[in-house]
Amino acid sequence: MNMKNVLITGANGQLGNEMRLLAEKNTGYHYYFTDVAELDICDEKAVAAYIEEHLIDIVVNCAAYTAVDKAEDNVELCDRLNHLAPGYLAKAIQSRGGALIQVSTDYVFDGSAHVPYGEGQPTCPDSVYGSTKLAGEQEALKYCSSTVIIRTAWLYSAFGNNFVKTMLRLGKERESLGVVFDQVGTPTYARDLAAAIFTILDKGIVPGVYHFSNEGVCSWYDFTKMIFRLAGITSCQVKPLHTCEYPAKANRPHYSVLDKTLIKETYGVEIPYWVDSLQECVQKLLTD
Numbered sequence: 001m002n003m004k005n006v007l008i009t010g011a012n013g014q015l016g017n018e019m020r021l022l023a024e025k026n027t028g029y030h031y032y033f034t035d036v037a038e039l040d041i042c043d044e045k046a047v048a049a050y051i052e053e054h055l056i057d058i059v060v061n062c063a064a065y066t067a068v069d070k071a072e073d074n075v076e077l078c079d080r081l082n083h084l085a086p087g088y089l090a091k092a093i094q095s096r097g098g099a100l101i102q103v104s105t106d107y108v109f110d111g112s113a114h115v116p117y118g119e120g121q122p123t124c125p126d127s128v129y130g131s132t133k134l135a136g137e138q139e140a141l142k143y144c145s146s147t148v149i150i151r152t153a154w155l156y157s158a159f160g161n162n163f164v165k166t167m168l169r170l171g172k173e174r175e176s177l178g179v180v181f182d183q184v185g186t187p188t189y190a191r192d193l194a195a196a197i198f199t200i201l202d203k204g205i206v207p208g209v210y211h212f213s214n215e216g217v218c219s220w221y222d223f224t225k226m227i228f229r230l231a232g233i234t235s236c237q238v239k240p241l242h243t244c245e246y247p248a249k250a251n252r253p254h255y256s257v258l259d260k261t262l263i264k265e266t267y268g269v270e271i272p273y274w275v276d277s278l279q280e281c282v283q284k285l286l287t288d
Protein backbone atom coordinates (compact mmCIF):
# COMPACT_ATOMS: atom_id res chain seq x y z
CA MET A 1 0.00 0.00 0.00
CA ASN A 2 1.22 3.50 -0.86
CA MET A 3 2.21 5.64 2.09
CA LYS A 4 0.22 8.86 2.44
CA ASN A 5 2.08 12.12 1.92
CA VAL A 6 1.56 14.54 4.80
CA LEU A 7 2.49 18.22 4.57
CA ILE A 8 3.13 20.00 7.87
CA THR A 9 3.27 23.79 7.44
CA GLY A 10 4.68 26.15 10.07
CA ALA A 11 6.98 23.31 11.06
CA ASN A 12 9.43 25.51 12.98
CA GLY A 13 6.81 26.61 15.49
CA GLN A 14 5.82 24.95 18.77
CA LEU A 15 3.31 22.50 17.35
CA GLY A 16 5.28 21.96 14.14
CA ASN A 17 8.34 20.90 16.11
CA GLU A 18 6.31 18.52 18.27
CA MET A 19 4.88 17.04 15.05
CA ARG A 20 8.44 16.52 13.79
CA LEU A 21 9.41 14.68 16.98
CA LEU A 22 6.39 12.37 16.93
CA ALA A 23 6.82 11.76 13.19
CA GLU A 24 10.04 9.91 14.01
CA LYS A 25 7.92 7.28 15.80
CA ASN A 26 5.04 7.35 13.30
CA THR A 27 6.78 5.85 10.29
CA GLY A 28 3.65 4.99 8.33
CA TYR A 29 3.57 8.33 6.48
CA HIS A 30 5.85 10.28 4.20
CA TYR A 31 6.32 13.75 5.66
CA TYR A 32 7.04 17.15 4.18
CA PHE A 33 7.92 19.66 6.89
CA THR A 34 7.91 23.24 5.67
CA ASP A 35 8.09 26.67 7.22
CA VAL A 36 7.92 30.07 5.53
CA ALA A 37 11.36 29.66 3.88
CA GLU A 38 10.29 26.48 2.07
CA LEU A 39 6.61 27.28 1.56
CA ASP A 40 4.99 30.63 2.29
CA ILE A 41 1.37 29.63 2.81
CA CYS A 42 0.26 33.18 1.93
CA ASP A 43 1.45 32.56 -1.64
CA GLU A 44 -1.56 30.91 -3.26
CA LYS A 45 0.28 29.76 -6.39
CA ALA A 46 3.20 28.34 -4.41
CA VAL A 47 0.77 26.43 -2.17
CA ALA A 48 -1.09 24.92 -5.14
CA ALA A 49 2.18 23.99 -6.90
CA TYR A 50 3.73 22.41 -3.78
CA ILE A 51 0.69 20.29 -2.98
CA GLU A 52 0.39 19.12 -6.60
CA GLU A 53 4.10 18.46 -7.12
CA HIS A 54 4.57 16.47 -3.91
CA LEU A 55 1.29 14.56 -4.30
CA ILE A 56 0.16 15.66 -0.83
CA ASP A 57 -2.76 13.71 0.66
CA ILE A 58 -3.15 15.52 3.99
CA VAL A 59 -2.15 19.01 5.14
CA VAL A 60 -1.64 19.77 8.81
CA ASN A 61 -1.54 23.55 9.03
CA CYS A 62 0.55 24.58 12.05
CA ALA A 63 1.42 28.01 10.62
CA ALA A 64 -0.27 31.08 12.05
CA TYR A 65 0.17 34.64 13.22
CA THR A 66 0.19 34.02 16.99
CA ALA A 67 1.35 37.36 18.46
CA VAL A 68 -2.00 38.34 19.96
CA ASP A 69 -1.18 41.95 20.92
CA LYS A 70 0.88 42.74 17.81
CA ALA A 71 -1.99 41.45 15.67
CA GLU A 72 -4.06 44.48 16.70
CA ASP A 73 -1.58 46.68 14.73
CA ASN A 74 -0.78 44.20 11.96
CA VAL A 75 -4.27 43.38 10.79
CA GLU A 76 -3.39 42.85 7.14
CA LEU A 77 -0.55 40.37 7.68
CA CYS A 78 -2.49 38.58 10.40
CA ASP A 79 -5.52 38.29 8.14
CA ARG A 80 -3.49 36.94 5.23
CA LEU A 81 -1.88 34.25 7.37
CA ASN A 82 -4.76 33.27 9.65
CA HIS A 83 -7.73 33.83 7.33
CA LEU A 84 -6.78 33.69 3.64
CA ALA A 85 -3.93 31.15 3.72
CA PRO A 86 -6.04 28.28 5.18
CA GLY A 87 -8.35 28.86 2.20
CA TYR A 88 -5.43 28.43 -0.22
CA LEU A 89 -4.42 25.19 1.50
CA ALA A 90 -8.04 23.99 1.48
CA LYS A 91 -8.55 24.67 -2.24
CA ALA A 92 -5.27 23.01 -3.21
CA ILE A 93 -5.83 19.86 -1.14
CA GLN A 94 -9.49 19.61 -2.20
CA SER A 95 -8.40 19.52 -5.83
CA ARG A 96 -6.39 16.37 -4.99
CA GLY A 97 -9.25 14.83 -3.03
CA GLY A 98 -7.19 15.13 0.16
CA ALA A 99 -7.83 16.39 3.69
CA LEU A 100 -6.92 19.42 5.79
CA ILE A 101 -6.29 19.61 9.53
CA GLN A 102 -6.52 23.29 10.50
CA VAL A 103 -5.54 24.31 14.02
CA SER A 104 -7.57 27.08 15.64
CA THR A 105 -8.02 28.71 19.01
CA ASP A 106 -10.17 29.25 22.11
CA TYR A 107 -9.92 33.00 21.32
CA VAL A 108 -12.78 32.55 18.79
CA PHE A 109 -14.99 32.84 21.90
CA ASP A 110 -15.58 36.07 23.79
CA GLY A 111 -15.36 34.36 27.15
CA SER A 112 -18.79 35.27 28.49
CA ALA A 113 -19.71 31.63 29.19
CA HIS A 114 -19.31 29.94 32.56
CA VAL A 115 -19.46 26.31 31.49
CA PRO A 116 -17.01 24.72 29.02
CA TYR A 117 -17.51 25.67 25.37
CA GLY A 118 -18.85 22.97 23.05
CA GLU A 119 -18.10 23.09 19.33
CA GLY A 120 -21.65 24.26 18.54
CA GLN A 121 -21.59 27.28 20.83
CA PRO A 122 -21.79 30.64 19.03
CA THR A 123 -18.39 32.17 18.36
CA CYS A 124 -17.74 35.86 19.02
CA PRO A 125 -14.05 36.77 18.86
CA ASP A 126 -12.95 39.94 20.62
CA SER A 127 -9.50 40.42 19.06
CA VAL A 128 -7.90 40.63 15.61
CA TYR A 129 -6.15 37.32 16.25
CA GLY A 130 -9.40 35.60 17.26
CA SER A 131 -11.41 37.09 14.39
CA THR A 132 -8.85 36.12 11.76
CA LYS A 133 -8.55 32.58 13.17
CA LEU A 134 -12.33 32.20 13.01
CA ALA A 135 -12.34 33.47 9.41
CA GLY A 136 -9.61 30.90 8.67
CA GLU A 137 -11.81 28.11 10.05
CA GLN A 138 -14.62 29.24 7.77
CA GLU A 139 -12.34 29.38 4.70
CA ALA A 140 -11.00 25.90 5.41
CA LEU A 141 -14.49 24.43 5.83
CA LYS A 142 -15.78 26.25 2.74
CA TYR A 143 -13.11 25.06 0.32
CA CYS A 144 -12.27 21.54 1.53
CA SER A 145 -14.98 19.00 2.31
CA SER A 146 -12.53 16.86 4.35
CA THR A 147 -11.54 19.49 6.86
CA VAL A 148 -10.94 18.90 10.55
CA ILE A 149 -10.71 22.06 12.65
CA ILE A 150 -9.05 21.59 16.02
CA ARG A 151 -9.52 24.48 18.40
CA THR A 152 -6.93 24.39 21.14
CA ALA A 153 -5.81 26.73 23.92
CA TRP A 154 -2.84 28.13 25.83
CA LEU A 155 -0.24 26.06 23.95
CA TYR A 156 3.24 25.58 25.36
CA SER A 157 6.21 23.41 24.49
CA ALA A 158 9.96 23.20 24.96
CA PHE A 159 10.12 24.66 21.44
CA GLY A 160 9.36 28.23 20.37
CA ASN A 161 8.00 31.06 22.48
CA ASN A 162 5.31 30.55 25.06
CA PHE A 163 3.99 31.51 28.48
CA VAL A 164 5.87 28.72 30.33
CA LYS A 165 9.24 29.84 28.98
CA THR A 166 8.43 33.51 29.66
CA MET A 167 7.48 32.73 33.25
CA LEU A 168 10.60 30.59 33.86
CA ARG A 169 12.72 33.52 32.64
CA LEU A 170 10.83 36.18 34.65
CA GLY A 171 10.81 33.92 37.72
CA LYS A 172 14.60 33.87 37.70
CA GLU A 173 14.99 37.61 36.97
CA ARG A 174 12.39 39.16 39.27
CA GLU A 175 11.49 39.22 42.94
CA SER A 176 7.79 39.58 42.22
CA LEU A 177 5.40 39.27 39.32
CA GLY A 178 1.74 40.14 38.76
CA VAL A 179 -0.38 37.71 36.74
CA VAL A 180 -4.08 37.88 35.89
CA PHE A 181 -6.37 35.52 37.80
CA ASP A 182 -9.64 36.48 36.08
CA GLN A 183 -8.86 34.82 32.73
CA VAL A 184 -9.60 31.13 33.06
CA GLY A 185 -8.85 28.36 30.58
CA THR A 186 -6.75 25.24 30.15
CA PRO A 187 -3.07 25.01 29.23
CA THR A 188 -2.17 22.53 26.50
CA TYR A 189 1.16 20.79 25.99
CA ALA A 190 1.77 20.96 22.24
CA ARG A 191 3.11 17.40 22.40
CA ASP A 192 -0.30 16.14 23.58
CA LEU A 193 -1.97 18.00 20.73
CA ALA A 194 0.52 16.55 18.24
CA ALA A 195 -0.28 13.07 19.60
CA ALA A 196 -4.00 13.73 19.10
CA ILE A 197 -3.32 14.83 15.51
CA PHE A 198 -1.52 11.54 14.87
CA THR A 199 -4.52 9.67 16.28
CA ILE A 200 -6.73 11.54 13.79
CA LEU A 201 -4.36 10.69 10.93
CA ASP A 202 -4.32 7.02 11.93
CA LYS A 203 -8.05 6.62 12.56
CA GLY A 204 -9.13 8.64 9.52
CA ILE A 205 -10.59 12.08 8.93
CA VAL A 206 -14.11 12.64 10.30
CA PRO A 207 -14.74 16.19 9.05
CA GLY A 208 -15.90 18.79 11.54
CA VAL A 209 -14.89 21.10 14.36
CA TYR A 210 -13.28 19.65 17.51
CA HIS A 211 -12.00 21.06 20.77
CA PHE A 212 -8.75 19.88 22.32
CA SER A 213 -6.82 21.07 25.38
CA ASN A 214 -5.37 19.27 28.37
CA GLU A 215 -7.81 18.29 31.15
CA GLY A 216 -8.66 20.63 34.00
CA VAL A 217 -9.05 24.35 34.46
CA CYS A 218 -6.90 27.20 35.80
CA SER A 219 -6.21 30.92 35.53
CA TRP A 220 -2.96 32.34 34.15
CA TYR A 221 -2.11 33.11 37.82
CA ASP A 222 -2.60 29.46 38.84
CA PHE A 223 -0.63 28.38 35.77
CA THR A 224 2.29 30.59 36.85
CA LYS A 225 2.18 29.33 40.45
CA MET A 226 2.34 25.75 39.18
CA ILE A 227 5.19 26.53 36.74
CA PHE A 228 7.19 27.99 39.64
CA ARG A 229 6.36 25.09 41.96
CA LEU A 230 7.41 22.50 39.40
CA ALA A 231 10.59 24.41 38.54
CA GLY A 232 11.48 24.98 42.21
CA ILE A 233 11.39 28.77 41.84
CA THR A 234 10.87 30.25 45.31
CA SER A 235 12.59 33.62 44.99
CA CYS A 236 9.79 35.30 42.98
CA GLN A 237 6.45 36.14 44.55
CA VAL A 238 3.40 35.84 42.27
CA LYS A 239 0.60 38.36 42.82
CA PRO A 240 -2.91 37.89 41.41
CA LEU A 241 -4.07 40.76 39.18
CA HIS A 242 -7.37 41.76 37.61
CA THR A 243 -7.20 42.09 33.81
CA CYS A 244 -7.54 45.87 34.14
CA GLU A 245 -4.34 45.89 36.21
CA TYR A 246 -2.39 44.31 33.33
CA PRO A 247 -3.23 46.54 30.36
CA ALA A 248 -2.78 44.89 26.97
CA LYS A 249 -3.53 45.87 23.38
CA ALA A 250 -5.80 42.90 22.66
CA ASN A 251 -8.81 41.74 24.63
CA ARG A 252 -8.70 38.15 25.84
CA PRO A 253 -11.61 35.95 26.95
CA HIS A 254 -12.27 35.81 30.70
CA TYR A 255 -13.40 32.20 30.32
CA SER A 256 -12.30 29.93 27.48
CA VAL A 257 -12.44 26.38 28.84
CA LEU A 258 -13.11 23.96 25.97
CA ASP A 259 -15.39 20.91 26.20
CA LYS A 260 -13.47 17.99 24.66
CA THR A 261 -16.22 15.37 24.67
CA LEU A 262 -16.51 15.20 20.87
CA ILE A 263 -12.85 14.49 20.13
CA LYS A 264 -12.73 11.91 22.94
CA GLU A 265 -15.83 10.12 21.67
CA THR A 266 -14.93 10.32 17.97
CA TYR A 267 -11.27 9.43 18.20
CA GLY A 268 -10.86 7.84 21.63
CA VAL A 269 -8.02 10.19 22.52
CA GLU A 270 -6.86 10.05 26.12
CA ILE A 271 -6.06 13.49 27.42
CA PRO A 272 -3.61 14.11 30.28
CA TYR A 273 -4.32 16.47 33.20
CA TRP A 274 -2.69 19.86 32.60
CA VAL A 275 -0.40 19.67 35.66
CA ASP A 276 0.96 16.25 34.63
CA SER A 277 1.83 17.49 31.15
CA LEU A 278 3.26 20.73 32.49
CA GLN A 279 5.50 18.72 34.81
CA GLU A 280 6.83 16.77 31.84
CA CYS A 281 7.59 19.91 29.85
CA VAL A 282 9.17 21.82 32.76
CA GLN A 283 11.35 18.78 33.50
CA LYS A 284 12.45 18.75 29.89
CA LEU A 285 13.21 22.48 29.92
CA LEU A 286 15.25 22.17 33.13
CA THR A 287 17.29 19.20 31.93
CA ASP A 288 17.90 20.12 28.25
Ligand SMILES: NC(=O)C1=CN([C@@H]2O[C@H](COP(=O)(O)OP(=O)(O)OC[C@H]3O[C@@H](n4cnc5c(N)ncnc54)[C@H](OP(=O)(O)O)[C@@H]3O)[C@@H](O)[C@H]2O)C=CC1
Pocket residue numbers: 009010011012013014015016034035036037039040041042061062063064065066081103104105106133152153154155156160161
Ligand atom coordinates in the same frame (compact mmCIF):
# COMPACT_ATOMS: atom_id res chain seq x y z
N1 LIG B 1 0.43 29.51 20.78
C1 LIG B 1 -0.73 29.32 21.40
O1 LIG B 1 -0.85 29.58 22.61
C2 LIG B 1 -1.90 28.78 20.68
C3 LIG B 1 -1.85 28.50 19.33
N2 LIG B 1 -2.97 28.04 18.68
C4 LIG B 1 -2.89 27.71 17.26
O2 LIG B 1 -2.09 26.56 17.15
C5 LIG B 1 -1.35 26.59 15.92
C6 LIG B 1 0.13 26.39 16.20
O3 LIG B 1 0.56 27.43 17.06
P1 LIG B 1 2.09 27.56 17.53
O4 LIG B 1 2.81 26.30 17.25
O5 LIG B 1 2.06 28.13 18.90
O6 LIG B 1 2.57 28.69 16.52
P2 LIG B 1 4.02 29.32 16.40
O7 LIG B 1 3.85 30.79 16.35
O8 LIG B 1 4.94 28.71 17.39
O9 LIG B 1 4.47 28.77 14.96
C7 LIG B 1 3.93 29.22 13.77
C8 LIG B 1 4.96 28.96 12.68
O10 LIG B 1 4.42 29.42 11.43
C9 LIG B 1 5.46 30.10 10.75
N3 LIG B 1 4.97 31.01 9.73
C10 LIG B 1 4.73 32.34 9.83
N4 LIG B 1 4.34 32.85 8.66
C11 LIG B 1 4.31 31.81 7.78
C12 LIG B 1 4.00 31.71 6.40
N5 LIG B 1 3.62 32.78 5.69
N6 LIG B 1 4.09 30.50 5.82
C13 LIG B 1 4.49 29.42 6.51
N7 LIG B 1 4.81 29.46 7.82
C14 LIG B 1 4.72 30.64 8.45
C15 LIG B 1 6.17 30.83 11.87
O11 LIG B 1 7.42 31.32 11.45
P3 LIG B 1 8.00 32.65 12.18
O12 LIG B 1 8.18 32.31 13.61
O13 LIG B 1 9.28 32.88 11.43
O14 LIG B 1 6.97 33.72 11.95
C16 LIG B 1 6.26 29.72 12.91
O15 LIG B 1 7.38 28.89 12.68
C17 LIG B 1 -1.71 27.93 15.27
O16 LIG B 1 -2.76 27.72 14.37
C18 LIG B 1 -2.22 28.78 16.42
O17 LIG B 1 -3.14 29.76 16.00
C19 LIG B 1 -4.15 27.84 19.31
C20 LIG B 1 -4.26 28.08 20.65
C21 LIG B 1 -3.12 28.52 21.46
Ligand SMILES: Cc1cn([C@H]2C[C@H](O)[C@@H](COP(=O)(O)OP(=O)(O)O[C@H]3O[C@@H](C)C(=O)[C@@H](O)[C@H]3O)O2)c(=O)[nH]c1=O
Pocket residue numbers: 066067068069104105106107152153154155162163166177178179180183220241246248252
Ligand atom coordinates in the same frame (compact mmCIF):
# COMPACT_ATOMS: atom_id res chain seq x y z
C1 LIG C 1 3.70 37.95 30.75
C2 LIG C 1 2.45 38.22 31.58
C3 LIG C 1 1.19 37.99 31.04
N1 LIG C 1 0.09 38.24 31.78
C4 LIG C 1 -1.23 37.99 31.20
C5 LIG C 1 -1.48 38.60 29.83
C6 LIG C 1 -2.55 37.72 29.28
O1 LIG C 1 -3.81 38.15 29.74
C7 LIG C 1 -2.24 36.36 29.87
C8 LIG C 1 -1.55 35.43 28.89
O2 LIG C 1 -0.36 35.96 28.46
P1 LIG C 1 0.14 35.95 26.96
O3 LIG C 1 -0.09 37.29 26.38
O4 LIG C 1 1.52 35.43 26.98
O5 LIG C 1 -0.79 34.88 26.27
P2 LIG C 1 -1.58 35.02 24.90
O6 LIG C 1 -0.64 35.44 23.85
O7 LIG C 1 -2.83 35.78 25.07
O8 LIG C 1 -1.93 33.48 24.72
C9 LIG C 1 -2.81 33.11 23.71
O9 LIG C 1 -2.06 32.90 22.52
C10 LIG C 1 -2.87 32.64 21.40
C11 LIG C 1 -1.93 32.38 20.22
C12 LIG C 1 -3.91 31.61 21.63
O10 LIG C 1 -4.43 31.03 20.68
C13 LIG C 1 -4.50 31.48 23.00
O11 LIG C 1 -5.03 30.19 23.24
C14 LIG C 1 -3.53 31.84 24.10
O12 LIG C 1 -2.58 30.85 24.33
O13 LIG C 1 -1.39 36.61 31.01
C15 LIG C 1 0.19 38.71 33.09
O14 LIG C 1 -0.84 38.93 33.76
N2 LIG C 1 1.43 38.92 33.62
C16 LIG C 1 2.57 38.71 32.92
O15 LIG C 1 3.69 38.94 33.46
